[in-house]
Amino acid sequence: MKIIKLKTQLDVSKYVANEIIHQVKNNPKSVLGLATGSTPHQAYQLIKEDYKLNNRDYSQVVTFNLDEYIGVDFDGPNSYQTYMKNALFDTLNIPKENQFFPLVDNADHYDDLIKKHGGIDLQLLGVGINGHIAFNEPLSPFNSLTRIVELAESTRIRNSKYFNSIEEVPTHAVSMGIASIMHAKRIILAVTGKSKQLIIKRFLEEPINEALPVSILKTHPNITLIIDEEAGEYISA
Ligand code: PGA
Numbered sequence: 011m012k013i014i015k016l017k018t019q020l021d022v023s024k025y026v027a028n029e030i031i032h033q034v035k036n037n038p039k040s041v042l043g044l045a046t047g048s049t050p051h052q053a054y055q056l057i058k059e060d061y062k063l064n065n066r067d068y069s070q071v072v073t074f075n076l077d078e079y080i081g082v083d084f085d086g087p088n089s090y091q092t093y094m095k096n097a098l099f100d101t102l103n104i105p106k107e108n109q110f111f112p113l114v115d116n117a118d119h120y121d122d123l124i125k126k127h128g129g130i131d132l133q134l135l136g137v138g139i140n141g142h143i144a145f146n147e148p149l150s151p152f153n154s155l156t157r158i159v160e161l162a163e164s165t166r167i168r169n170s171k172y173f174n175s176i177e178e179v180p181t182h183a184v185s186m187g188i189a190s191i192m193h194a195k196r197i198i199l200a201v202t203g204k205s206k207q208l209i210i211k212r213f214l215e216e217p218i219n220e221a222l223p224v225s226i227l228k229t230h231p232n233i234t235l236i237i238d239e240e241a242g243e244y245i246s247a
Contacts, residue, residue: 027056043133133194145185154187
């Protein structure tokens with residue numbers, strides 16, 4: 011695993027944006043695995059700015075998002091489809107039919123769909139404070155594929171900031187599995203902010219085990235951990 015520690019969250023966002031921009035420049039038919047949440051938001055903004063400034067073409071790009079809530083309105087403010095629309099898709103010329111989200115209806119064949127498109131070239135990932143990747147909460151099997159999952163209480167509490175109350179936060183989601191993620195040809199794990207200090211320490215120090223889903227990433231042959239100084243306080247990369 012390659013570890014790159016940069017000063018600020020903005021530096022991490024710039025790195026992530028550049029990697030995605032170059033991936034698409036080098037291969038206009040790239041298959042991107044995309045994440046939601048606070049970590050990638052600024053990187054998406056930078057990609058949009060670059061798109062407008064440099065006349066990029068994303069018309070052949072295919073995207074697979076990591077997860078989607080169950081029980082929220084697809085077009086409403088809390089769905090990850092709406093997040094992606096506002097954060098990235100409303101600006102880039104990625105055809106709507108090339109934008110995939112794991113849903114109850116396609117969960118069973120989401121991994122086949124990824125395979126059919128040649129596999130994910132570049133997967134962008136964050137990590138939860140409990141070590142989850144996508145919505146693969148602690149004790150998710152390492153061989154899991156896309157499926158319906160139950161959210162951990164700590165995840166619901168952390169994500170409640172996007173909802174009016176904790177009661178509104180869904181209890182279930184559809185998530186790519188850990189094996190689905192590990193099939194990506196390349197992974198960028200982006201981690202920023204003080205709240206992630208401890209999970210990064212655990213990620214680096216604890217053995218690989220299903221109680222710490224992110225730990226499996228240490229075995230991926232092409233992964234970069236990109237981290238800011240706040241999240242990386244305990245590491246000397
Ligand atoms: P965050 O979420 O980027 O909002 O911290 C990361 C995650 O839970 O995977």
